[in-house]
Amino acid sequence: MELCSKMVKDAQQLGATECEACIEDTTETIITIERGFIYGKREKKNITFGLRTLLGGKKGFVSGSLPVKSLAEIEKASLRLARQGLPDPGWKHLPYPKGVTHVQGIYDRTLAEAPAEELADDAVTMLTTADQPDIIIDTGRICRTVKTFCICNTHGIAHEYTSTRLDAHFVCRCGESESTWGVSCSRDYDVDFAALAEGTVKRARSVSILKDLDSSFTGDVILLAEPVEDILLTPLTYAVSAGIKKSLIAEQFHKKGASDVITVYDDGTIHGGMNTAPIDGEGNPTKKTNLVTKGVFSGLLHSEYTANLCNTVSTGNGVRQAATEPRVGTTNLILKEGRTTVEGLIEEVKKGVIVGDFSGNINSFSGLFSGVIEHSFYIEKGEINHPVTGVIRGNAFEWLTKVENAAKERRIGEGGMYAVPVLVQNVKIMK
Amino acid sequence: MEEVTDILGKALSNATADLSVLRWMRREQINVTITDGVPRSPKQTTFEGVSCRSLINGSWGFASTTIVTDAPEMVQTSERLACISSRNEFIDIADTEPVSGEWKPVIEKPVSDIEVLYEVIKEVSEAVESVPHITSTSSSILVVTDEKVLMTSEGTHVYQVEPRIMGALTAVAKESGKISQGRQVVGGEIGLEFFEKGFAEVFTALCEKVSRRVHAPLPPAGKTPVVLSGEVVGLLVHEALGHAAEADVAQCESFLSGKIGERVASPLLSVADDGTLPGGFGSYGFDDEGVPAQDTVIVADGVLQNYLHSRETAFCSHTHSTGNGRAWLFSREPQVRMTNTYVHPDDMSFEELCEEVKNGLYISGDKGGSADRNGQFVFITSDAQKIEKGELTEEYFLGPVISGHAQEAFTACTGAGNRETFVVIPAVCKKGESAFVGSGGPAVATEVVVGGI
Numbered sequence: 005m006e007l008c009s010k011m012v013k014d015a016q017q018l019g020a021t022e023c024e025a026c027i028e029d030t031t032e033t034i035i036t037i038e039r040g041f042i043y044g045k046r047e048k049k050n051i052t053f054g055l056r057t058l059l060g061g062k063k064g065f066v067s068g069s070l071p072v073k074s075l076a077e078i079e080k081a082s083l084r085l086a087r088q089g090l091p092d093p094g095w096k097h098l099p100y101p102k103g104v105t106h107v108q109g110i111y112d113r114t115l116a117e118a119p120a121e122e123l124a125d126d127a128v129t130m131l132t133t134a135d136q137p138d139i140i141i142d143t144g145r146i147c148r149t150v151k152t153f154c155i156c157n158t159h160g161i162a163h164e165y166t167s168t169r170l171d172a173h174f175v176c177r178c179g180e181s182e183s184t185w186g187v188s189c190s191r192d193y194d195v196d197f198a199a200l201a202e203g204t205v206k207r208a209r210s211v212s213i214l215k216d217l218d219s220s221f222t223g224d225v226i227l228l229a230e231p232v233e234d235i236l237l238t239p240l241t242y243a244v245s246a247g248i249k250k251s252l253i254a255e256q257f258h259k260k261g262a263s264d265v266i267t268v269y270d271d272g273t274i275h276g277g278m279n280t281a282p283i284d285g286e287g288n289p290t291k292k293t294n295l296v297t298k299g300v301f302s303g304l305l306h307s308e309y310t311a312n313l314c315n316t317v318s319t320g321n322g323v324r325q326a327a328t329e330p331r332v333g334t335t336n337l338i339l340k341e342g343r344t345t346v347e348g349l350i351e352e353v354k355k356g357v358i359v360g361d362f363s364g365n366i367n368s369f370s371g372l373f374s375g376v377i378e379h380s381f382y383i384e385k386g387e388i389n390h391p392v393t394g395v396i397r398g399n400a401f402e403w404l405t406k407v408e409n410a411a412k413e414r415r416i417g418e419g420g421m422y423a424v425p426v427l428v429q430n431v432k433i434m435k
Numbered sequence: 436m437e438e439v440t441d442i443l444g445k446a447l448s449n450a451t452a453d454l455s456v457l458r459w460m461r462r463e464q465i466n467v468t469i470t471d472g473v474p475r476s477p478k479q480t481t482f483e484g485v486s487c488r489s490l491i492n493g494s495w496g497f498a499s500t501t502i503v504t505d506a507p508e509m510v511q512t513s514e515r516l517a518c519i520s521s522r523n524e525f526i527d528i529a530d531t532e533p534v535s536g537e538w539k540p541v542i543e544k545p546v547s548d549i550e551v552l553y554e555v556i557k558e559v560s561e562a563v564e565s566v567p568h569i570t571s572t573s574s575s576i577l578v579v580t581d582e583k584v585l586m587t588s589e590g591t592h593v594y595q596v597e598p599r600i601m602g603a604l605t606a607v608a609k610e611s612g613k614i615s616q617g618r619q620v621v622g623g624e625i626g627l628e629f630f631e632k633g634f635a636e637v638f639t640a641l642c643e644k645v646s647r648r649v650h651a652p653l654p655p656a657g658k659t660p661v662v663l664s665g666e667v668v669g670l671l672v673h674e675a676l677g678h679a680a681e682a683d684v685a686q687c688e689s690f691l692s693g694k695i696g697e698r699v700a701s702p703l704l705s706v707a708d709d710g711t712l713p714g715g716f717g718s719y720g721f722d723d724e725g726v727p728a729q730d731t732v733i734v735a736d737g738v739l740q741n742y743l744h745s746r747e748t749a750f751c752s753h754t755h756s757t758g759n760g761r762a763w764l765f766s767r768e769p770q771v772r773m774t775n776t777y778v779h780p781d782d783m784s785f786e787e788l789c790e791e792v793k794n795g796l797y798i799s800g801d802k803g804g805s806a807d808r809n810g811q812f813v814f815i816t817s818d819a820q821k822i823e824k825g826e827l828t829e830e831y832f833l834g835p836v837i838s839g840h841a842q843e844a845f846t847a848c849t850g851a852g853n854r855e856t857f858v859v860i861p862a863v864c865k866k867g868e869s870a871f872v873g874s875g876g877p878a879v880a881t882e883v884v885v886g887g888i
Binding site: 038091 | 469473474475476477478479480481482483484494495496497498499500501502512516517519521522523524526548549550553557614616687766768802803804805807811813814815836838886
């Protein structure tokens with residue numbers, strides 16, 4: 005905090021009209037698995053900073069790693085860049101203090117202090133669980149991150165918080181199947197490593213003998229939470245970010261753009277959320293923002309810059325790493341769960357597929373997607389028939405209007421997306 | 436550099452591992468962008484740090500920090516981590532001759548200050564203002580200079596500078612609820628002279644294409660004879676063939692596994708991964724294991740010749756490293772990565788390729804895509820133009836998704852273009868970590884499945 009504050013004061017003394025300094029001190033401990041063995045053991049300590057300097061509407065941004073040989077040189081460079089830059093007519097000001105949001109569950113001391121040996125033991129747990137004759141273990145990874153984020157600006161913002169996170173991946177195969185993966189993430193040291201490996205093994209076995217579709221048909225698709233995140237929520241994320249002239253949603257504000265089943269909100273305040281924090285990357289307090297309410301586009305995400313452009317207030321969605329400039333982005337993006345279960349969705353399908361994974365292209369900007377369905381099953385008359393491969397293609401924004409029902413089984417994505425399975429009706433499924 | 440060499444040398448003198456590799460790196464980046472005529476704040480980034488990789492009893496440990504003077508501690512931490520030995524695979528690496536040397540390409544017109552960069556992109560932005568339907572544009576130049584020192588306990592000591600520059604142009608056109616977008620990237624290990632020569636023309640051509648296809652229909656779907664532009668060939672050769680030829684992938688399983696000496700493409704095609712390509716975006720003097728960069732033949736006249744190797748994969752295959760052990764930053768461990776991967780040009784003109792295809796499509800523009808290790812690929816292209824009776828017509832389509840199997844697409848090739856059709860495009864490849872790469876080739880005549888989206 006002291007260094008952050010000093011950078012701001014120094015830049016101001018050098019002539020900056022506004023200035024913001026941000027520092028991140030991150031330590032990662034990583035255990036990797038390759039070919040069924042523990043492979044790498046890494047510890048990385050990175051201290052990074054970002055210094056945003058304003059001279060009227062002219063901005064300069066300098067970033068990098070700490071320590072630096074000369075702090076004064078960095079501060080001067082930031083001002084020099086601002087002088088050399090062209091004025092941004094849309095610039096108004098950096099954030100003013102608005103307090104912080106009281107959040108819980110973002111730091112776990114036990115996790116922060118766990119030795120690398122203990123994390124290696126967790127990796128061994130995954131290996132031992134999956135060590136079965138019909139299973140080939142491809143890769144795995146356990147990553148513990150401890151991060152302190154600090155931000156100060158000339159208007160009096162001065163905040164610091166420390167957080168932890170644990171990410172675990174496990175990838176294996178069974179027979180001729182493509183690689184199958186399992187992912188688990190948490191703010192606490194509460195990941196069940198054996199269950200993660202066991203679940204991945206079970207999934208690999210379930211798709212070990214694949215069958216191509218007999219023919220293309222128009223039917224129903226149940227997207228499980230992971231493809232919902234990839235196909236539907238990722239393009240939506242792009243669309244609900246304010247200040248993007250290219251956003252299609254900006255033109256459809258308060259209009260119906262999805263089915264009644266779809267309610268989506270961004271919430272940077274939830275207990276233990278993967279992107280929960282007391283403040284955003286500019287020092288504004290995090291909030292909950294409704295984005296799609298029963299199919300109607302009801303809100304946009306704002307950073308301080310886009311909020312000022314639109315004469316509104318920031319939604320606490322200026323996201324960044326210290327060394328990058330803030331941009332509009334999501335915190336925890338939540339698709340509201342339905343009342344039924346995945347089994348309930350399956351019962352609704354006369355003819356279709358349930359999609360566990362999607363491998364292909366998704367244009368987040370246009371919503372166009374096309375690719376192969378993986379870890380998927382053919383469904384007929386409300387019952388799962390056999391594992392299947394095929395192709396789906398379409399437009400995410402069109403599919404959002406065709407969502408007929410949603411289930412309640414929630415998946416927490418590493419990027420902070422909280423998706424649930426959905427049933428999309430009347431779409432083409434190709435051989 | 437003396438100070439860094441001194442710190443690394445002292446740290447290395449206390450190393451006790453079977454192999455210790457110390458790397459120092461400084462990355463300096465300057466980025467200027469103009470979006471919709473509004474300049475974004477110029478950005479200058481400097482990352483510096485040091486890492487140690489230790490191999491002890493067949494087990495790796497790795498530690499890195501941004502505090503360069505902590506190099507001796509990184510040696511200790513790395514060795515401690517290497518000694519965590521529960522359920523380890525025994526790892527060994529191929530021998531290599533220790534090298535000492537320097538590498539620093541000569542740049543004709545280095546970037547001196549940000550104002551010059553702004554002048555270039557301002558001119559570019561203004562050049563496209565009158566193109567119809569264009570509602571949003573963005574032009575940017577990124578200058579990245581990597582400076583590296585690598586020292587090993589085997590006696591290798593190298594110093595190198597990798598100066599790269601990349602220009603990116605994006606345009607969006609909208610009309611009557613229809614929208615289209617295009618992106619073009621240019622660059623290499625070159626200077627500003629490249630941008631002063633024709634950056635504005637490149638952007639104007641991009642905007643005209645994007646504008647033209649706002650109302651363009653989808654092309655007919657199905658298996659289609661096509662001429663693929665050099666950049667689409669580059670995408671195909673990088674994503675579908677190059678990754679499958681990376682030894683860490685091939686040693687697990689790829690469609691190229693165990694096929695050295697077998698035909699995997701038309702005899703018209705030869706594919707190289709050339710880390711020594713002058714001006715290539717993926718070029719360097721030494722990889723991040725201290726092995727000199729090489730021009731590796733992957734495919735010669737359609738026959739698979741080599742995989743790409745780091746020292747570790749080379750040991751497993753009883754061969755030598757091809758200098759492809761690359762790390763994105765000091766804080767990353769090396770893995771097998773491509774450099775500049777391209778199909779060698781042949782002798783057909785673009786017109787002759789169209790004649791070869793007779794009736795089909797000319798497909799260009801790379802909007803991304805993916806390929807799996809089995810060689811199946813799905814790519815989104817940005818433009819298509821009808822070829823009729825062996826001639827390129829003025830009938831335009833939206834860029835289709837193309838899909839297929841890499842080996843089939845390369846085997847079905849009936850013609851490869853000459854140097855006039857040849858391009859190498861800069862890109863940042865993601866394979867867990869990032870890597871600066873080049874990919875390209877000449878235009879080729881072949882057959883692919885056109886998806887129509």
